[in-house]
Each structure stands twice: as C-alpha cells, then as structure tokens.
Amino acid sequence: MTPAQTRMLDALSSRLDAKAIVTDAADIAPWLVDWRDRYHGRTPALLAPASTADVVAIVQAASEFGVPLVPQGGNTSMVGGATPPSDGTALLLSMRRMARIRSLDADAGLAVAEAGVILANLDAAAQGQGARFPLTLGARGTATIGGLVSTNAGGTQVLRFGTMRGLVAGVEAVFADGSVHDGLSALKKDNRGYDLDQLLIGSEGTLAIITAATLRLVPGIAARGVAWVGVDSPASALRLLRRLQAATETIESFELLPAESLAAAIAHVPATRAPLTGEHPWHVLIEATAATIDGEAPAALLERLLGGALADGLAADAVIAASEAQGEAFWRIRDSLSASERALGPATQHDISVPVDAMPRFMIEASAACEARFPGTRASGFGHLGDGNVHFHVRAAPGTDPARWYGEDAPVVTRFVDDLVVAAGGSISAEHGIGQMKRAELKRLSSPARMMALRRIKAAFDPLGILNPGKLVALAPDAPAP
Known part of the structure; x- marks a missing residue:
C-alpha cells in the first residue's frame, strides 16, 4: 500500500x-x-x-x-x-452495496435505480407492477445498472428499444472533485447547454462515477412468440427480417448464429439439443411480443408470417416454441454462446458493427479473409443482425498454446479484423466499450480530431486522471492543468 x-x-x-x-x-x-x-x-x-x-x-x-x-x-x-x-x-x-430501487412508477414508465442494482432485479421489480425494463443480455443476473449505463450496453432487444443511451432518462453522478451532478428529473425538454447525462453514458467511468439513473420502462409482456428458423445465409436472414418488420412492429429480437455456434452450445450446455431436426448453415432466433392479449397472438403471428417465408424460400425450416419453457430453452442457447465459444479454446472476440445492409456480406467475406490470412483458424460471427452488431470471433487452430496466441497472434488477428471493419464503414466497439483491451486500436484507427476531443473532455472532467485509469482514453501528455 x-x-x-x-x-x-x-x-x-x-x-x-x-x-x-x-x-x-x-x-x-x-x-x-x-x-x-x-x-x-x-x-x-x-x-x-x-x-x-x-x-x-x-x-x-x-x-x-x-x-x-x-x-x-x-x-x-x-x-x-x-x-x-x-x-x-x-x-x-x-458499487454493489448501492442496490436500492429508489422509486418505480409503472404508470409514468420510469424507475430510479442505484448503480449497484442488478439488471434482473430491476426487471423483476418492474414486472411486479405490470411493466418491464426492456434491456436484456446474458449477464443480466450479474450486470449492474451503473455498469450498463457507463458502457452504453446493448443486448438482444436493441432492435426495438435501443441501447441504454435511449433507455436512460437521467443520471446522478459524482465528478472527480466530489461534486454531484443530479440529472434524475427525467425532463422531456432541457436546453441548458451540453447534455451531461448523455456525455456520461458510455464514458466507462472515466469522467464521473455513476451513482443512480432514471430509466424508461415499457408495458409488461402479455403474450410472446419465440421462433427458431433455419436459413441458408445471412443475406436470407436479413431479407426475412425486412419482411417481418414490414408486416409488424412487434418483432423485439432477431438473433443470427452459424451452425458451429449452435454446435458449441449443444456441447457446452447440459441437456441442450438443436431446435430443428435438419442441418442448416445458419439459424435465427426471433421473438415477438404483445402488451395485451387483444388481437393476433404473437406466436400465431410468427407462424403465419414464417409460413409465407417458407413458401417463398426465405427460410428452410422453422419451429414456434410451444410453451414458455421451450421458448426459454431457445434463449438459453443464445445466452450461452459467449461462454460456449470460450470453452472451445483461445480466440479473439470482436464486438463490431457495420451498416445493417452490409452485415451479411461482411460476415461471409471477413470470415473467409481471416481463415485465408491465418491458416488453421476458424472465424465466424453471431449476434444482433437487425442493428448491425455481431460478435465476430477468430478461434486459434486446435492445439495452439493460449499464452502464445494471446501474446503473439491475437494482436495481429485483431488488427486485421479491425481494418476490415473500418474498411466496411463500421466500428470496432458496438456495445462492450473500449476498456483497456481496445485502447491501442481506438487510437490507431481514430482520426486525430476524435482523439483530441476525447482527451480534452477527459482533461476537463478529470484533470488529475484518477477516474478509471488505463481505460478508454488517457490524458494527453501535454494536457494543461486547469
């Protein structure tokens, strides 16, 4: 000490x-x-x-x-x-002891939660009043509100509800000098200059310590339909998504994964089996929801729309979950993918985004380019096709020493993948943030103007550099003290 x-x-x-x-x-x-x-x-x-x-x-x-x-x-x-x-x-x-839900008003559609509130606990509390917090991810039983706000987290419902940036109505935070920013009032209009709340969202704890947030709730789910669909390519999956979106506004999730990711989940998660009987190169997990029981049930809606897609060749096979338990089993496969692929051995994981219409081509061509450039590796992506964000993994050849891979090979692979992403007009960080893993790549691939702005903002908010050092961006060596 x-x-x-x-x-x-x-x-x-x-x-x-x-x-x-x-x-x-x-x-x-x-x-x-x-x-x-x-x-x-x-x-x-x-x-x-x-x-x-x-x-x-x-x-x-x-x-x-x-x-x-x-x-x-x-x-x-x-x-x-x-x-x-x-x-x-x-x-x-x-921040885990700061775990109070200070208020929850389902009628107003707002909750004030402290930074240490676990995501699943907030959603459970909202459901107790007939509402819900519409953001979910695999770590929902562990991830906390402060971390989700600080990283502008995404998840599987971004397609309909957006990232945390769109779900946060206000922020309470402590600045580097100990002063408190109280932005919890959730004003619809507030034109007092710079939007401090939005600046702090996604700042990864480098500008202030998030202590609480006002969050937007939506009506609870009265009915849902969950479908698993086999398709021949990411391009077919995107065409299917466009058709569904043109027919209904109830599509909440649309997750794409290759056959090898499904195989990894089956091997890693006990009592897991493939939802479809046949072999398919690509799979899609779809969820539609309704806030009332009036009108066509989401499961019936998906059955009708997917029936047309099957007839037109947009899908090769499909199954609608016959129960909540089966729907949860489908989602358990999706939620286990990161852990399942981690169990396969060393890999570089890239949380990337490109324009939605470019994603199908990128997934195929980037995988082929990586496997050609690094013989013996396997490259593939899975994730949120509808918002242009996939988790693109390049796995080391079998038998590769993990220490050598992460020390020597992984940085070269990452630079190669990131260059492909930038060439496609994308971002090297879609929802996980920069942290310490991507700092060097952020600097390498960002314009001087972006890096200058980031450093000057950091210097203005944290002139001593005491907040989350070594993450996102460092103070410029010549940054003047205030």
Whole structure:
C-alpha cells in the first residue's frame, strides 16, 4: 500500500461504515480478474460505498491524496473495463452495496435505480407492477445498472428499444472533485447547454462515477412468440427480417448464429439439443411480443408470417416454441454462446458493427479473409443482425498454446479484423466499450480530431486522471492543468 493510499484510508475510516473499507486479500481477490480471465489487477483495498454521500467522501479523498479509483459493478466487462491496474496504484470502488430501487412508477414508465442494482432485479421489480425494463443480455443476473449505463450496453432487444443511451432518462453522478451532478428529473425538454447525462453514458467511468439513473420502462409482456428458423445465409436472414418488420412492429429480437455456434452450445450446455431436426448453415432466433392479449397472438403471428417465408424460400425450416419453457430453452442457447465459444479454446472476440445492409456480406467475406490470412483458424460471427452488431470471433487452430496466441497472434488477428471493419464503414466497439483491451486500436484507427476531443473532455472532467485509469482514453501528455 502506498503512503497516499494509507493516508486516504485513514481519512475515510471515520466517515464510512465498517463494511465500506475491505482490505482482506481473500475478499478482494474475486474482483481482480475480468470475466474473460484476460486481465489481472492488484489493489490493497476495495471501497464499498452504501450511498451517494459515501461516494462523494471517497472521491473527495481520492482527489485530495491523488489516489486513482476503478469503479466496478458486476465485473462482467468484456474489455477489461473494470479491472484495476496490475501495479496496485488504484483502489477498487465497488458499487454493489448501492442496490436500492429508489422509486418505480409503472404508470409514468420510469424507475430510479442505484448503480449497484442488478439488471434482473430491476426487471423483476418492474414486472411486479405490470411493466418491464426492456434491456436484456446474458449477464443480466450479474450486470449492474451503473455498469450498463457507463458502457452504453446493448443486448438482444436493441432492435426495438435501443441501447441504454435511449433507455436512460437521467443520471446522478459524482465528478472527480466530489461534486454531484443530479440529472434524475427525467425532463422531456432541457436546453441548458451540453447534455451531461448523455456525455456520461458510455464514458466507462472515466469522467464521473455513476451513482443512480432514471430509466424508461415499457408495458409488461402479455403474450410472446419465440421462433427458431433455419436459413441458408445471412443475406436470407436479413431479407426475412425486412419482411417481418414490414408486416409488424412487434418483432423485439432477431438473433443470427452459424451452425458451429449452435454446435458449441449443444456441447457446452447440459441437456441442450438443436431446435430443428435438419442441418442448416445458419439459424435465427426471433421473438415477438404483445402488451395485451387483444388481437393476433404473437406466436400465431410468427407462424403465419414464417409460413409465407417458407413458401417463398426465405427460410428452410422453422419451429414456434410451444410453451414458455421451450421458448426459454431457445434463449438459453443464445445466452450461452459467449461462454460456449470460450470453452472451445483461445480466440479473439470482436464486438463490431457495420451498416445493417452490409452485415451479411461482411460476415461471409471477413470470415473467409481471416481463415485465408491465418491458416488453421476458424472465424465466424453471431449476434444482433437487425442493428448491425455481431460478435465476430477468430478461434486459434486446435492445439495452439493460449499464452502464445494471446501474446503473439491475437494482436495481429485483431488488427486485421479491425481494418476490415473500418474498411466496411463500421466500428470496432458496438456495445462492450473500449476498456483497456481496445485502447491501442481506438487510437490507431481514430482520426486525430476524435482523439483530441476525447482527451480534452477527459482533461476537463478529470484533470488529475484518477477516474478509471488505463481505460478508454488517457490524458494527453501535454494536457494543461486547469
């Protein structure tokens, strides 16, 4: 522990409760490794505030003593965004104790949730009042609201409801000097200059510590239909999506995956079987929902629309979930894909986006280009076709040493994939953020104007560089102090 850290903890000991300062190495250890086990950090203490006032005290002390802080929620970052640096210079700021839902008004369609509220718990509370929070992802049982806001998370319902940026109506946050931004009022119109809430969404804890957010709710689901469809190509899948969207506004999710991803899930998840009996090179998981029981049921709607698609050759086969349990079984396959593919061995995972109409061609051509450039590898993508975001993975050849792959091969593969993405007019980060994994690539592939703007914003909000160091963007070496 550095002298500055010791002085900071001494100063905080009389201001925080007994649970707020954790120094036992065994208690801290689980939070020092990222979800993918790629980044391993070190810290002498974990700080666990129970209120916004606690966060203010911590940030003020960090500013006074010059001690960096790494905010962390559920520790589900895919890019090492919540892992402290390995030199032990930063303290971990765990937001998990701030887990109150301060208010939930289904009639107004708004909830105020603290940063440590788990996504699944918020949705369950909303469902208890006949509403729901329309964002879901595989880590919904662990991911927290603060992390989701800080990374502008997406998920499988972006097609209909958008990312967190569109679902956040207001933000409460503590700036690097300990001052509090209170933007929770959810005003429909507010023209007082720069939109601070939107600036903080997606800033990955580098500009302020998110302590709470006002979130938009939608009516609960009265009925849903879930379908699994076999198609011959991503191009056919996109044509199918366009047809469905032209016929109804109820399509909430449209997830595309190749046969090899399905095979990985079947091998990895116990009691999982293929939804269709035949072999298909590509599969689509579709969900339609309705807020009332009036009109055509979503399952009947999907059956009717997919029947036409089968007749016209847009789909090769399809099955409609006959029960909620079967629908959940379909979704369990999709939600397990990241973990299933991780079990196959070392790989580079790329969370990328390109224009929607360009995605089918990109998925095929980029996979072929990678396999030609790196013999023995396997490349494929799965994910949210309708919003142009897929998770593009390049897996190492069988028998490859993981240490060598990640140390030598993976950086070369990543540069190759990222160049393909940029050439297609896309983004190297669609929903996971930059964290520490993509910092070098962000700098390499961004215009000087973008990098200058990012650094100047960082310098204005965090002149000492104490908020989530080593993530997203660093202060420019010559950044002037205020």
